Amino acid sequence: MKFHYTFQKVVDLKGNEKTQAEWMLSSAIGELQTQEKDMVELMEQRNGTLVALQDAAERRTPMAAILEMQDYVDYLDNCIARKQTEISRAHEEVTMKQENLNSKALDEKVWLKARDKALGIFKQNMNLREQNELDEMATVRFAMKSL
Template identity: 70%
Template sequence: MRFHYTFQKVVDLKGNEKTQAEWMLSGALVELQAQERSLEELTSQRQMTMEALQAAAEHRTPLSKIREMQEYVDFLDICIARKHMDISRAQQEVQIKQDQLSTKVLDEKVWLKAKDKAQTLFQQNMILREQNELDEMATVRFAMKSL
């Protein structure tokens, strides 16, 4: 006789939910990394523009060109500030997804533990049943010999 867990579909569902939560966390981490790379690019662009602006200020560069470069630096500063907010939102999303995954992992563990307990109980009952059958066979043999 094989062990059949009544709530196996629930256990499978909890496993699937955990896997889905892992995928969601993975997606959130990818988004966070993309935002961080974008910030690095913006910071790098700003640094290069500032260096070009300083070099232009040292040479005889028209004021309109220097103003244009300064406006671009100001624009990059705004982009960098927005990117920091995007990164903050992405970090919050990662935290939410980590919390959801933790909940799903815990939920799956509870159901797996319940399944393990049911399987252990089933095995103990099977051992007890087999022992009773062996005892009954021994009793019948003893009774047959004593006749």
């Protein structure tokens, strides 16, 4: 006789939900990494522009060009501030997805434990049934020999 768990579809569903939560967390982490990479690029652009601005000031560059470079630095500062907000949101999203994954993993673990417990009970009943059959066979043999 084969073990059949009546709630196996629930166990499978919980496993699928956990897998989906893992994918969502992976996606959120990828988005966070992209945001952080963009931030590094913005910071590099800003630093490069500041160096160019210093060089321009030393080389007697026209004031219009210096003001244009300064406006670009201000623009990059605004972009960096927005990017920091996006990174903060991405961190929150990763945290939320991690909590969701932990919840799904715990839920799956509970159902797997219930299935394992049912399997243990099934095996115990099978062993008991087998032992009863062996006892009955021994009783029949003893009865046959005593005749």
